[in-house]
Amino acid sequence: MPDGGLTGIVAKQITSIDVANLAGVSVAAVSRAFTPGASIAPETKRRVMEAAKTLGYQPNVIARSLNQRRSRLIGVLMSGWNNFGYVDVLRIISEQLETQGYEVMLKSILDREKIVENVGQLLQYQVAGIAVVSEVLPAEVTAECARRGVPIVLVNRIGRGLGNSAVSLDGLHLGRLIADFLIERRHKRVAALRGRADIDFTSDIVQSLSDRLAGTEDCELVASLTDVLGYEAGRRSINEMIANGVEPDAVFCSYDDTAIGVLDGARLDHGLEVPRDLSVIGNGNRAVASWGSHELTTIEYPRDEIIEQTLRILLARLEDPDLEPETRLLETDFVVRASTR
Amino acid sequence: MPDGGLTGIVAKQITSIDVANLAGVSVAAVSRAFTPGASIAPETKRRVMEAAKTLGYQPNVIARSLNQRRSRLIGVLMSGWNNFGYVDVLRIISEQLETQGYEVMLKSILDREKIVENVGQLLQYQVAGIAVVSEVLPAEVTAECARRGVPIVLVNRIGRGLGNSAVSLDGLHLGRLIADFLIERRHKRVAALRGRADIDFTSDIVQSLSDRLAGTEDCELVASLTDVLGYEAGRRSINEMIANGVEPDAVFCSYDDTAIGVLDGARLDHGLEVPRDLSVIGNGNRAVASWGSHELTTIEYPRDEIIEQTLRILLARLEDPDLEPETRLLETDFVVRASTR
DNA sequence: CTGTTAGCGCATTCAC
DNA sequence: GTGAATGCGCTAACAG
Numbered sequence: 001m002p003d004g005g006l007t008g009i010v011a012k013q014i015t016s017i018d019v020a021n022l023a024g025v026s027v028a029a030v031s032r033a034f035t036p037g038a039s040i041a042p043e044t045k046r047r048v049m050e051a052a053k054t055l056g057y058q059p060n061v062i063a064r065s066l067n068q069r070r071s072r073l074i075g076v077l078m079s080g081w082n083n084f085g086y087v088d089v090l091r092i093i094s095e096q097l098e099t100q101g102y103e104v105m106l107k108s109i110l111d112r113e114k115i116v117e118n119v120g121q122l123l124q125y126q127v128a129g130i131a132v133v134s135e136v137l138p139a140e141v142t143a144e145c146a147r148r149g150v151p152i153v154l155v156n157r158i159g160r161g162l163g164n165s166a167v168s169l170d171g172l173h174l175g176r177l178i179a180d181f182l183i184e185r186r187h188k189r190v191a192a193l194r195g196r197a198d199i200d201f202t203s204d205i206v207q208s209l210s211d212r213l214a215g216t217e218d219c220e221l222v223a224s225l226t227d228v229l230g231y232e233a234g235r236r237s238i239n240e241m242i243a244n245g246v247e248p249d250a251v252f253c254s255y256d257d258t259a260i261g262v263l264d265g266a267r268l269d270h271g272l273e274v275p276r277d278l279s280v281i282g283n284g285n286r287a288v289a290s291w292g293s294h295e296l297t298t299i300e301y302p303r304d305e306i307i308e309q310t311l312r313i314l315l316a317r318l319e320d321p322d323l324e325p326e327t328r329l330l331e332t333d334f335v336v337r338a339s340t341r
Numbered sequence: 342m343p344d345g346g347l348t349g350i351v352a353k354q355i356t357s358i359d360v361a362n363l364a365g366v367s368v369a370a371v372s373r374a375f376t377p378g379a380s381i382a383p384e385t386k387r388r389v390m391e392a393a394k395t396l397g398y399q400p401n402v403i404a405r406s407l408n409q410r411r412s413r414l415i416g417v418l419m420s421g422w423n424n425f426g427y428v429d430v431l432r433i434i435s436e437q438l439e440t441q442g443y444e445v446m447l448k449s450i451l452d453r454e455k456i457v458e459n460v461g462q463l464l465q466y467q468v469a470g471i472a473v474v475s476e477v478l479p480a481e482v483t484a485e486c487a488r489r490g491v492p493i494v495l496v497n498r499i500g501r502g503l504g505n506s507a508v509s510l511d512g513l514h515l516g517r518l519i520a521d522f523l524i525e526r527r528h529k530r531v532a533a534l535r536g537r538a539d540i541d542f543t544s545d546i547v548q549s550l551s552d553r554l555a556g557t558e559d560c561e562l563v564a565s566l567t568d569v570l571g572y573e574a575g576r577r578s579i580n581e582m583i584a585n586g587v588e589p590d591a592v593f594c595s596y597d598d599t600a601i602g603v604l605d606g607a608r609l610d611h612g613l614e615v616p617r618d619l620s621v622i623g624n625g626n627r628a629v630a631s632w633g634s635h636e637l638t639t640i641e642y643p644r645d646e647i648i649e650q651t652l653r654i655l656l657a658r659l660e661d662p663d664l665e666p667e668t669r670l671l672e673t674d675f676v677v678r679a680s681t682r
Numbered sequence: 683c684t685g686t687t688a689g690c691g692c693a694t695t696c697a698c
Numbered sequence: 699g700t701g702a703a704t705g706c707g708c709t710a711a712c713a714g
Contacts, residue, residue: 013410015691026701031693038693041699056485061465062412063691065403066706069354076447081432084425091422095449103466106417106447108436124402125444144397231632257628264633287598291572292605293634356707367685372709382683404707407690 014057023051034059065126072102074314075122079109080134080156082230083255085284085301089133089155092307100315102128109135116141123148129318131155131310136200137164151317155310158200163325165317167309170329171204174299178205178252178281179212181334182219185341187250187279189222193237193262194254195229202254209252222248229254234261239269249278250340256282256289256298263294263339275341285335295338302332355398364392375400406467413443415655416463420450421475421497423571424596426625426642430474430496433648441656443469450476457482464489470659472496472651477541478505492658496651499541504666506658508650511670512545515640519546519593519622520553522675523560526682528591528620530563534578534603535595536570543595550593563589570595575602580610590619591681597623597630600637604680616682626676636679643673 016030023030025044032038033048051057065071074097080086094104105125107118112135119141122130129151136159137152145152146163154166182190192209194202210221223246228237234253238261241248253259259282266272266280274280282289282298289296309328317323357371364371366385373379374389392398406412415438421427435445446466448459453476460482463471470492477500478493486493487504495507523531533550535543551562564587569578575594579602582589594600600623607613607621615621623630623639630637650669658664 013691017691027692028694028701029699031691032700035693039699044699058461058465060407060467060691062403062406062467063706064693066401066407066690066708067692067694069706071403078432081428087422087428091419091449094447095451098448103462104447106435106445107439108432110436120399121444124399126401126403231628235633260632260634268633287572288629291601292576292609293601354707358707368708369685369710370683373684376709380683385683401707404690405709407692408707408709410690 013060014055015060016057018055019048019051019057022055023047069126071126071128073105073125073127074102075105075107075119075125075127075130077107077109077115077118077122077130077132077135079132081108083134083284084286085303086134086156088303089307089310092303093131093155093310096307096311119145123150129153129314131314132157136162139163149321151314151321151323153310153314153317155306156201158327158329160200165313165325166327167306167313168327168329169201169302169306170331171201172208173329173331175205175208175210176212177333178299179209181281181340182250182279183213183216185279188219189246189248189250190219191223191225191241191246191248191251192221192253193223193225193228193234193251193258195227195258197226199254205252205254222246228258231257231261231264234258235265235269236261238262238265242270250281251278252281252283254283256284256286256296258282259296259298259339260288260294263296274339279340281334281340289335289337297337297340298335300332300335302330305330354401355396357398357400359396360389360392360398363396364388410467412467412469414446414466414468415443416446416448416460416466416468416471418448418450418456418459418463418471418473418476420473422449424475424625425627426644427475427497429644430648430651433644434472434496434651437648437652460486464491470494470655472655473498477503480504490662492655492662492664494651494655494658496647497542499668499670501541506654506666507668508647508654509542509668509670510643510647511672512542513549514670514672516546516549516551517553518674519640520550522622522681523591523620524554524557526620529560530587530589530591531560532564532566532582532587532589532592533562533594534564534566534569534575534592534599536568536599538567540595546593546595563587569599572598572602572605575599576606576610577602579603579606583611591622592619593622593624595624597625597627597637597639599623600639600680601629601635604635604637615680620681622675622681630676630678638678638681639676641673641676643671646671 016027019030020027030048032040033045132154134156136157139162142162142164152164156168158166158168192206206224213219213221251262259280263280266278272278282296285298285300289298313326357368360371361368371389373381374386473495475497477498480503483503483505493505497509499507499509533547547565554560554562592603600621604621607619613619623637625642626639630639654667
């Protein structure tokens with residue numbers, strides 16, 4: 001072997017000292033060359049940069065973070081992986097943060113019991129801030145982060161009374177919108193299907209939908225089911241309702257996939273005609289909702305606005321940790337297609 | 342204001358010195374208490390942990406990384422966000438790495454021109470390894486990482502001759518499988534639709550499919566189109582083929598959504614009957630493929646095996662950076678449903 | 683088993 | 699505008 005014992009010897013880390021030596025300056029000069037706006041002569045900077053280039057030097061961000069006692073890491077806690085809309089939020093947030101010079105440390109929320117631990121690990125890495133996608137944080141965690149001056153923003157959840165910032169949809173407003181839409185089109189028997197019962201947004205929808213319908217003469221909420229999430233669950237659910245004689249003439253689903261399951265269940269399993277016999281409303285306006293075989297009426301998810309507000313709130317608190325928590329509830333609207341009369 | 346000038350004062354960082362003082366031990370003892378397997382008396386450890394708990398101490402991983410000259414950060418470069426299968430890969434890889442004590446630094450590949458820069462930023466954070474989902478890296482980048490002893494694994498891409506490890510599907514094998522499937526069912530005119538032309542996996546499929554069909558008497562590849570990705574593109578594509586008189590009796594699509602677009606185009610726009618007039622094959626076995634209104638025959642994506650091999654290759658090289666790069670091509674198979682005869 | 687010491691790579695004083 | 703010195707919080711090596 002030509003390279004004998006050298007096999008696997010990893011190149012020694014190149015530090016600012018190496019660059020300083022080659023450029024014939026001090027390490028401080030190297031540091032200044034890599035610090036935007038630092039006080040350094042153009043010629044010195046040029047020589048440093050040249051030396052850095054020939055050596056392939058990259059500043060060690062870890063050392064810098066330790067020294068400055070702050071990092072440019074943002075922790076992102078992610079739930080809701082089965083929702084393309086939320087994954088988009090993750091993607092775009094990470095892309096946008098990158099343009100602001102931040103890096104994303106991603107953590108998947110496997111188990112809600114472990115959130116405390118998850119946040120603890122993020123804090124060990126001295127993250128500058130935390131974004132949480134579709135989950136809420138225990139109050140103790142929020143308090144600990146506040147104590148450390150690490151801002152938190154919840155996305156797609158509110159976390160009422162927990163003391164964090166949040167960006168989500170206004171479920172109460174949306175519930176009224178759905179009620180009016182159905183009443184106007186002369187529906188009489190409305191069913192609402194959603195996933196986890198503890199999600200503030202969908203709870204709000206069903207609550208205000210229910211309230212609004214209670215004020216009418218002849219339109220009622222005939223079913224309000226939870227733990228119905230996804231295509232199979234939706235298809236099973238409409239089958240069970242029909243079998244049990246519930247027979248709704250309109251179904252609102254908290255998720256487009258569920259709604260398409262209801263659509264297929266009604267059509268394929270019972271020969272119902274949509275929307276003549278049954279109107280179906282989804283939520284999220286995922287790509288599938290627009291496909292020719294579904295043509296689902298659904299609720300728009302204002303993704304870009306959600307992201308914009310999230311970043312605004314987060315970045316502002318990264319600048320000034322003293323800002324109070326802020327909750328922003330966005331209004332959205334229908335995308336009407338062929339699944340409703 | 343009761344708290345006067347103290348508003349916004351952030352709690353001072355709690356360090357191992359604070360804990361050592363409270364517990365009446367040295368900082369080294371604190372370090373040992375938090376180092377699994379370190380040589381420390383149980384009683385000492387107990388006192389340290391107690392002090393740490395009352396102070397709310399968390400070790401500063403940044404300082405540890407600097408000291409040890411290695412981090413437990415893994416960079417994940419992500420492309421293919423529009424593919425649920427690949428997003429699952431991201432999710433599970435991050436979850437699994439976490440159980441191994443690693444953290445994921447996520448970077449989205451916005452622009453392939455910027456990959457060099459992206460990897461550079463990861464290296465500044467002293468990542469221990471890099472996983473790349475559905476993209477290839479320039480040879481220079483691979484070389485630089487090799488020089489530093491930072492292992493790279495490509496997922497869903499091969500990157501032939503670039504010197505990295507990779508886990509992907511065996512496209513050549515799959516092309517033969519598809520050819521045999523179609524020949525056996527007496528198809529005569531096959532079309533293949535895929536997205537980006539430079540993806541090694543789908544190129545391999547079409548290549549070997551084409552080769553195999555060329556060896557038959559009466560079955561030919563009548564069209565091989567690129568840049569056809571997604572529902573709309575698939576629907577448009579089948580319309581154009583029919584308008585141009587190509588009239589395939591079987592279409593393979595590199596992506597399930599594309600295939601469903603073809604399905605809807607054939608049925609809704611041309612009144613064709615599937616599979617009598619046209620067989621459609623997708624790829625990925627996404628959830629939509631199984632839905633009642635589509636019933637798409639497709640290629641299984643062996644997600645768990647992909648992830649398993651990726652982690653095996655990556656973790657082994659994290660332990661021993663001297664290991665040679667390894668490429669693993671997995672074989673997969675059909676999920677036959679109602680869209681093929 | 684434990685404490686003392688040194689140093690990881692950098693940014694920031696402070697003199698000059 | 700520049701260099702020397704200091705310390706961020708921690709772990710590793712050593713001596714006890």
